[in-house]
Amino acid sequence: MKTQNLIIGILTASISTARASPPPPPPAPSLATLFRAAAVTSLHPDAPGARTDNPADRLNSGAALNAVDQLTAVPTSAGVRSAPLPPKQGPLFSLSGEYNYLNTNDSRFLGSDSQTHSMSIGGTGLFNGDFLVGLNYSYSRTDSAMNILGSYNNADQNFISLIVAKSFMQFLSIGFAGGYGHTDYTIVGPGGRLPANMDTWTVSPFIAASYQTGRLNTSLTAMYHYENDRTTAPGIAAITDDSNKISLTLRASYAATERLKIQGSVKFTEILSGSGQSVGLPVARAWATFGTKVSYSFSKALEVYAGYSYDAFNQFLDTHTVNGGLRYSF
Amino acid sequence: MSNPCRALCAERQIFPGVTHRLLVAGLLFVLSSTDGSDASEVRSRSAVSRPAVDFHGFVNWDFRHRRKLKGWMATARVIQGTLDQWYPGRLAHTVMENGTSAALHGFLHSLPTRAESELSVVYLASHQSPEGKWDFVQRKLEPLSTIAGDSNIPGHPVRMVIVDACYAAAFRRDPVWDSAWQSSFLFAADADEETQELNFRSPQPVDLGRRYPAATAWLNQHMGKGWDGKLSFLGFVWVQTFVTSKGVPVSQDGWREFLRRCEQTAREFRQNADRRLASSVTFVALPTRGVPVRERRK
Numbered sequence: 001m002k003t004q005n006l007i008i009g010i011l012t013a014s015i016s017t018a019r020a021s022p023p024p025p026p027p028a029p030s031l032a033t034l035f036r037a038a039a040v041t042s043l044h045p046d047a048p049g050a051r052t053d054n055p056a057d058r059l060n061s062g063a064a065l066n067a068v069d070q071l072t073a074v075p076t077s078a079g080v081r082s083a084p085l086p087p088k089q090g091p092l093f094s095l096s097g098e099y100n101y102l103n104t105n106d107s108r109f110l111g112s113d114s115q116t117h118s119m120s121i122g123g124t125g126l127f128n129g130d131f132l133v134g135l136n137y138s139y140s141r142t143d144s145a146m147n148i149l150g151s152y153n154n155a156d157q158n159f160i161s162l163i164v165a166k167s168f169m170q171f172l173s174i175g176f177a178g179g180y181g182h183t184d185y186t187i188v189g190p191g192g193r194l195p196a197n198m199d200t201w202t203v204s205p206f207i208a209a210s211y212q213t214g215r216l217n218t219s220l221t222a223m224y225h226y227e228n229d230r231t232t233a234p235g236i237a238a239i240t241d242d243s244n245k246i247s248l249t250l251r252a253s254y255a256a257t258e259r260l261k262i263q264g265s266v267k268f269t270e271i272l273s274g275s276g277q278s279v280g281l282p283v284a285r286a287w288a289t290f291g292t293k294v295s296y297s298f299s300k301a302l303e304v305y306a307g308y309s310y311d312a313f314n315q316f317l318d319t320h321t322v323n324g325g326l327r328y329s330f
Numbered sequence: 331m332s333n334p335c336r337a338l339c340a341e342r343q344i345f346p347g348v349t350h351r352l353l354v355a356g357l358l359f360v361l362s363s364t365d366g367s368d369a370s371e372v373r374s375r376s377a378v379s380r381p382a383v384d385f386h387g388f389v390n391w392d393f394r395h396r397r398k399l400k401g402w403m404a405t406a407r408v409i410q411g412t413l414d415q416w417y418p419g420r421l422a423h424t425v426m427e428n429g430t431s432a433a434l435h436g437f438l439h440s441l442p443t444r445a446e447s448e449l450s451v452v453y454l455a456s457h458q459s460p461e462g463k464w465d466f467v468q469r470k471l472e473p474l475s476t477i478a479g480d481s482n483i484p485g486h487p488v489r490m491v492i493v494d495a496c497y498a499a500a501f502r503r504d505p506v507w508d509s510a511w512q513s514s515f516l517f518a519a520d521a522d523e524e525t526q527e528l529n530f531r532s533p534q535p536v537d538l539g540r541r542y543p544a545a546t547a548w549l550n551q552h553m554g555k556g557w558d559g560k561l562s563f564l565g566f567v568w569v570q571t572f573v574t575s576k577g578v579p580v581s582q583d584g585w586r587e588f589l590r591r592c593e594q595t596a597r598e599f600r601q602n603a604d605r606r607l608a609s610s611v612t613f614v615a616l617p618t619r620g621v622p623v624r625e626r627r628k
Contacts, residue, residue: 073535075526075527075528075535075607076397076398076399076401076526076527076560077397077496077524077525077526077527078399078402078455078456078457078458078494078495078496078518078524078525078562079457079458079459079460079495079496079497079524079525080396080457080458080459080463080465080471080496081459092606169396169397170397170398212532213531214531214532214559215531215532215533215534255532255534256533257533257537258533258534258535258536258537258540261534300535300604300605300606
């Protein structure tokens with residue numbers, strides 16, 4: 001009973017926050033109204049940008065790391081490039097597809113555990129050996145079980161991301177990824193079904209330094225991630241979240257054979273700022289992600305890979321990710 | 331920090347003593363600074379009265395504004411080493427590193443005549459534009475054919491000029507080039523393509539150690555532990571053709587056969603190993619007509 005009162009108290013407070021309207025105080029809300037408010041606010045137990053299973057961050061980060069890999073793999077040539085380019089010096093294109101499965105366990109009282117299946121496809125063009133442009137699209141399906149009021153939700157997430165990057169000399173890459181995403185939620189609980197949706201805008205500039213010696217290739221990538229999320233639902237005032245975070249990714253890959261490569265990575269993420277306090281949930285400010293990846297080239301053009309990563313040292317969220325994909329270059 | 335104008339001169343050994351290096355480097359630096367001076371004055375001579383083969387290299391590699399061409403410097407050492415193995419005790423060699431365009435002028439002008447050597451091998455490497463302009467480490471772009479045309483290169487009936495740069499064959503467009511040299515040429519790339527660096531220390535993108543064990547063994551034995559495994563594509567082609575050669579080329583025909591096989595090695599690499607890392611190595615033979623031997627202008 002005490003817990004129920006606490007929940008209702010929190011939800012009432014969150015409605016007031018969401019509406020941001022001055023007194024007089026509203027009449028006592030019905031259970032259905034409470035549910036609707038709870039459902040929407042529980043979409044944001046913290047800013048989406050602060051979650052370890054954030055799809056926009058995953059898409060931008062993946063695109064950036066892929067760009068760094070491609071730019072640093074360009075061999076040294078003894079050329080002074082000028083326009084127009086000679087015909088044999090054409091661009092290098094690649095197409096890729098990737099599947100991700102994420103399992104997140106939220107240990108907070110009002111948190112939500114989730115499972116995500118995500119597919120992404122993308123294409124890049126490497127021009128002049130040092131300039132990369134890419135476009136990526138991902139579709140994710142997230143099923144969340146919320147501890148609040150025993151409700152759950154399904155989210156269909158569509159994201160598109162554009163990336164531009166350029167390398168300098170043999171070791172430095174600079175670029176940015178940015179995109180737009182739209183999420184459709186269906187929230188199911190004691191008060192019925194509630195549709196909601198969220199629009200997301202992201203910008204992620206990054207800089208990377210790479211070094212290769214023999215079989216070992218290392219890179220350090222620093223990325224800033226800004227994300228704006230605006231959630232709307234019928235009868236509920238829109239909720240806007242802005243989050244800012246930085247990440248530092250250290251990767252080392254070892255070329256075992258001409259076809260096989262093994263990679264290990266450590267990513268440190270820190271939240272600089274984010275609203276994300278709509279229901280007063282605690283937010284982890286920093287965590288580390290440890291990952292490994294194995295890739296195999298069937299030919300010079302076709303590469304397949306599989307990976308696993310785990311978000312450690314996050315106070316509240318445990319996320320395991322497995323993924324697999326392929327890349328075709330031509 | 332390396333001296334912008336260094337030279338290595340040695341006889342019968344690939345790596346001369348430090349003192350010798352410094353002395354020669356100092357001399358060539360002074361000579362290059364005075365534009366047009368004759369670097370042959372400092373070319374050391376074998377204890378043998380007349381060496382059979384002269385190898386002269388001019389390599390721009392230590393760039394600060396572009397990618398460093400360490401692999402091209404290693405290629406100069408590879409060519410020098412193979413010649414030394416083929417003609418033991420009969421090789422004189424000079425490799426000038428990171429010289430100015432004025433130093434290149436002097437370098438070309440001081441190439442040996444027939445009276446000084448029986449075979450002259452010249453190795454030229456730098457960043458190059460599709461228009462045939464060479465980039466010098468001093469951030470100066472100049473057309474190589476113009477430099478060659480102005481250098482009054484001494485003629486030699488058995489001279490082989492190796493141009494190891496992107497768009498290397500672009501020089502053939504300029505008639506000044508052929509008339510300045512009157513030599514056989516080995517170009518590392520067509521006029522419309524780049525030439526790349528290979529890495530023998532990494533199995534990706536091509537496991538050179540597994541695919542070309544004989545060349546790898548030769549390089550490991552002769553390049554020393556300090557070598558980082560990088561070689562220009564032409565350097566790979568050269569050493570792979572060298573280790574698969576049955577005999578020493580002792581005549582012009584022998585050299586023609588060797589250089590034709592270099593072309594073949596490059597083609598096979600493109601077909602079997604990696605299309606993007608390969609470039610079209612092209613041998614252009616000395617015209618069959620008589621070659622006038624032009625003595626150095628005094």
